[in-house]
Amino acid sequence: MTRREKHLNAIASFILLLASASAFAADAPAITAIKAAHMVDVRSGALVDNAVVLISGDRITAAGSQLTIPAGATIIDLGNKTLLPGLIDAHTHITARAEDAGYGFIAKSVPRITLTGAKNALITLRAGFTTIRDLGAYGYADIGLRDAINDGDVPGPRILAAGPALGITGGHCDDTRHAPEYNISALGVADGVDEALKVTRRNIKYGADVIKICATGGVLSFGDDPRTSQYTLExxxxxxxxxxxxxxxxxxxxxxxxxxxxxxxxxxxSIEHGSYIDDEGIKLMKEHKTYLVPTLYLGDWLLENAEAMRLPKPLVEKAKVVIPQARINIAKAIKAGVLIAFGTDAAVYPHGLNAREFAVLVKLGMTPAQAIRTATVNAADLLGWSDKVGSIEAGKYADLIAVDGQPLNDVRALEQVQWVMKGGAVVKGN
Incomplete structure (x- = not known):
């Protein structure tokens, strides 16, 4: 081989090497590195300084203090902010509005409330709640919205949806706001074992992730008593x-x-609300490891805004009795060590104010770290999604939020979320 041929051979080999390196780089997954001054370890309640979270695709690959950032990674530097996992609200009604708590919902079609849900979903996501459990919607609207979000048609949090809640005729989850001559019942009404089984299976047929049951009377319904049971044990x-x-x-x-x-x-x-829980109920819930989802802040907002909402007088009177009693009883349950998961009943008050629930939990005896845990690891456990959400750990979805201030000192910092990422994509903030 001549010197010229050797030279051309060397050039060809070098070009092949470059091509192979470029192909390898193209195949290598892109890495995003999130940097922040602090990160909350929700399991321990400790603060991690100089935090780094590495993300590939929609998943976290590593998280910790001063991690080495791979060459070529896209870096998002959040400066002095504090990172937390995306929050979880285990009790919402995403397709409903506070303005409809009286009679406002009656004239709304399912397509209309579904579009309302799309608006509320974005508001909720931007408030830092990247996962919600929706516990009751007319006409399977929450299931349709969940699917639209999963398909990328509209932005919103991850949703576990219930569809129509099951309830007895004339009970809290029956449609008691129409005159009897209209002969209208809610879609989830089921009396007796056979009907209850049929409606449960129908909800699952149409895509329900969770089954919601109205086991007692409620506050925002006519003709029933929140203190009385509605379904039998059978x-x-x-x-x-x-x-x-x-x-x-x-x-x-x-x-x-x-x-x-x-x-x-x-x-x-899970038990939702639990306003009149007593010592026996507390004992049973602890024995069975049943979660309590208290939904407390709604009481403050509802009483302050009842007149502006034109809430019917019978419902206002019930609220005035139930809400103060709920605070006393829930505080006892918290002190006794009942498992608590975060839930708000958002729709009774405006979506986006979900994080105001944290301060009420602290007021009733929790530390800020315990309150944050209810909306992260506890709620993830209740939903059966501990392997997906609820903490900043390798393998979990890259659902992250960032706030100014220090939520372990003042949990109200979570009411002003500055930056939100869902599945590796930034949905709020730079």
């Missing part, structure tokens, strides 16, 4: 047992003691 066992057999968790709206106890004995996964 009916509750049928609904909950079938839901579990078909791979769905269950949630029971339950204010009153009997409804709480019957639901827990039937195997429910």
């Amino acid at each position: 009916e509750l066992k049928a609904i909950i047992g079938d839901a579990h057999r078909l791979g769905r968790k269950t949630a029971a709206h339950a204010h009153g003691g009997d409804g709480i106890k019957l639901s827990v004995l039937a195997g429910v996964d």
Whole structure:
């Protein structure tokens, strides 16, 4: 081989080497590195300084203090902010509005409330809640919205949706705001074991992730008492047992003691509200490791805004009785060590104010770290999504938020979320 041929050979080899390196670089996953002055370790309640989170695609690959950032990574430097995992609200009604708490919803079609849900979904996501559990919507609107978000058609949080809540005729989840001559009942009405099983299976057929049950009367409904149970133990066992057999968790709206106890004995996964929980209910919930989702801040907002909302007088009177009692009883449950998951009942008050719930939990005896845990690792456990969300750890979705200030000192910092990422994509902030 001549010198010229050797020279050309060397050039060709070098070009092939460059091409191979370029192909390898193209195949290598892109890395994003998030830097912040602080990060909350939600499991321990400790603050991690000089935080770095590495992300590939929609997942976290590593997180810690002063991690080495790979060459070529895209860096997002959040400066002096504090990082937390995306928050979880385990009790919303994403397709509803506070203005409809009286009679306003009656004239709304399912397409209309679904579009309302799309608006609320973006508001909720930008407030820092990257995952929600929606516990009841007309006409499966929350299921349709969930699917649209998953398909990328509209922005919003990850949603576990219930569809129509199950309730007895004339109960809290029946449509009691129409005159009897209209002969209208809510879609989820089911009386007796056979009907209850049929509606449970129908909800699952149409895509429900969770089954919501109205086990007692409620506040924003006519003609019922929040202190009294509505489903029997036999009916509750049928609904909950079938839901579990078909791979769905269950949630029971339950204010009153009997409804709480019957639901827990039937195997429910969470009690929603729990306003009249007593010592026996607390004992049962601890024994069965049943979560309580208190939904407390709504009481403050509702009483302050009842007149502006034109809330019917019978509902206002019920609220004035239930809300103060709920604070006393929930504080006892917290002190006793009942498992608490974060939920707001957003729609009773405006979506986007969800984080105001944290300050009420602290006021009733939690530390800021404990309150934050309710909306992260606890809520993820309740949803059955501990492997996906709830903490900043390798393998979890890259759902992150950042705030100014220090939420471990003042939990109200979470009411002003400055930056939000869902699945590796920034949805709020630079």
